[in-house]
Amino acid sequence: MDDLIYLYGLIPTKEADNQSFPSLKGFDGTGELYTIPVGNITAIVCKLDRETYSEESIKDRINHDMEWLQEKAFHHHETLITLSKIFTVIPLKFCTLYKNPDSLKTTVQSNESRMMGTFDLIAGHEEWNLKIYCDDQLLKKRVSQSNPVIEAKREEISQLSKGKQFFEKKKLDKLIESELEEEKNKISEKIHLHLKEFALKGNVKRTWGTDVTGRKDNMTWNGVYLIAESKVENFLEKIQQYEEEMRKTGWQFEVSGPWPAYHFSIFS
Incomplete structure (x- = not known):
């Protein structure tokens, strides 16, 4: 079964093409971040094991494991800060997950116009x-x-x-x-x-x-x-x-x- 896709943020594809992407560890601490181009927008993601990071297991950790929550929330935030120093980033909420790359692409494509408008708004700010x-x-x-x-x-x-x-x-x-x-x-x-x-x-x-x-x-x-x-x-x-x-x-x-x-x- 395919891994889950953890989405950190979105950047303009033209920036992704012109800037080298940093080497950053993913949410699970082992895999690395990578990009998924979707036309004019590029998603910054990592893969997560579907069983270990199921919706139910994440909810349980959030509700009962404060140390885990603080560690992972800090990782999400610090990753976005690093990325925002290089790219114009639309940051996503903590633990934004997609079942597969196709579901992520569908979401991005259906909101492309609004996302491009957001890039125009926040660029240089x-x-x-x-x-x-x-x-x-x-x-x-x-x-x-x-x-x-x-x-x-x-x-x-x-x-x-x-x-x-x-x-x-x-x-x-x-x-x-x-x-x-x-x-x-x-x-x-x-x-x-x-x-x-x-x-x-x-x-x-x-x-x-x-x-x-x-x-x-x-x-x-x-x-x-x-x-x-x-x-x-x-x-x-x-x-x-x-x-x-x-x-x-x-x-x-x-x-x-x-x-x-x-x-x-x-x-x-």
Whole structure:
């Protein structure tokens, strides 16, 4: 029975023809990566034993073997990074498998127009990620002291009897939390819009909780940007400027990249 085909990514065939392909180990650690040309698009793949890497066995390893998952996910990611330094790559999701070369070719052929459009979009660009963190206690103190909505509420409470003040102060605490979140979003959105001026595209991702980040401060923003190589330096300088200006007020910036265009590619 034929082996399974593990698909890492897709590159323009004209680039595959003009650049030598690196020697890279495949997903199983023994076989090597190779290419399958499909017209104007070339798939970068490796072979996997059908029994060892069946859909059921992979699901079981993903659900029950964290060490294996981390090792293989790291391999997939590092392989794509290596390839993206040489080619314009449409990166595929972790564990994208095909039953045989023909099924892979059918998928590529049916999506050729969209894939070629994606190559045009991401060529000469890099993906960068920015996570913004905030010390809520520092910002809450500033919001509590300077926010006109909160000041108006305090003034309203001061005019009430002591009995009513107790319950209204509970509402005030909730109002401060609400205004804090609004302030965090407003500041982060403003930064995001400024950074998009350097990018061809900029998207917002879901923020992570402290249980995932392992940090004490909260993530207030998670943005991803597709930036022309010529503008990356200016983009990074702008983030450094924000970091220097806002550090004392409890804001921190974590930028990473360049990455393969995971968030701006078809099928990613």
